[in-house]
Amino acid sequence: MSLPADPFVTAVDAWLRGLQNAICTGAEQFENAARFVSDRWRKPPEARLQGEGDTRVLEGGAVFERAGVARSVVRGPALPPSATASRPELAGRPFQAMGVSVVLHPRNPYVPTTHCNVRMLNVGGDGLPAVRWFGGGFDLTPYYGFEDDARAWHRAARDAVGAALYPRFKRQCDDYFFIRHRDEPRGIGGLFFDDWVEGGDAQAFALTRRVGEAFWAAYAPIVAARKDTPYGDRERHWQRLRRGRYVEFNLVWDRGTLFGLQSGGRTESILMSMPPEVQWAYDAVPEAGTPEAELLAHFLVPRDWLGEAPR
DSSP, X not given: OOOOOOHHHHHHHHHHHHHHHHHHHHHHXXXXXXXXXXXXXXXXXXXXXXXXXXXXXXXXXXSEEEEEEEEEEEEESSOOHHHHSXXXXXXXXXXXXXXXXXXXXXXXXXXXXXXXXXXXXXEEETTEEEEEEEEEEEEEEOSSOOHHHHHHHHHHHHHHHOXXXXXXXXXXXXXXXXXXXXXXXXXXXXXXXXXXXXXXHXXXXXXXXXXXXXXXXXXXXXXXXXXXXXXXXXXXXHHHHHHHHHHHHHHHTXXXXXXXXXXXXXXXXXXXXXXXXXXXXXXXXXXXXXXXXXXXXXXXSOBOXXXXXXX
């Protein structure tokens, strides 16, 4: 059973298309020659998950070693387990999921990797009214720590959602992007919200728009400030090691990755978030007093970035 056409869903889809275009345009402005390649896809009729999307990837750029900005709209006959754990009453109902996912892996280790996702899940059918909720957020994964960048990032996050919601969404981001088997954060966080329905559809969509539109405005100044910082083999080696942590989180803990794979999503698009060069070393611990050790001790810890001290 499919979901009926809905003008509200059409409006969300139009906004997601515009957001994808805007982020791609912004990233390309940092590049001399590299451009996004658009991979438009549509599921074949026999697939259990139907839908279409546009996965745009820029590789080998002077600034971005790999950048992915993917938009998708998919429909399925029944929600996968990763989406019904907290809502068992929705199990077995048809769904429609749409969103934009962004992962930017810079070449210069002094520029942080970043991720953004905004999405809507629409559940209906079986003669029951539609149930929909929103989710999203953005987070920052530096390889070398800069206090000014971290504070500016979190100011942008607070301004996007307001002072009342920011502490809640920041805490959810810290909790979500935590590599439990390593007992360490993936980065310095930002915002994360899921299953958001407060205020009704219109207000939940408005909140999601603010988050999506704040993302690039927060990240672009950091890229501009750090992209020409000199670096060498040592910094690249450290970057590759930390990228290994990024891969571990995405493949072991990320619910979006699990949702896509469990629901029969398009594997190539789901895994576009993987960095192009990664390295693992046994029990790699940076030497005390180095910038690498500083990252672990003072940045990859829960902090109130808009205050002064770790919490």
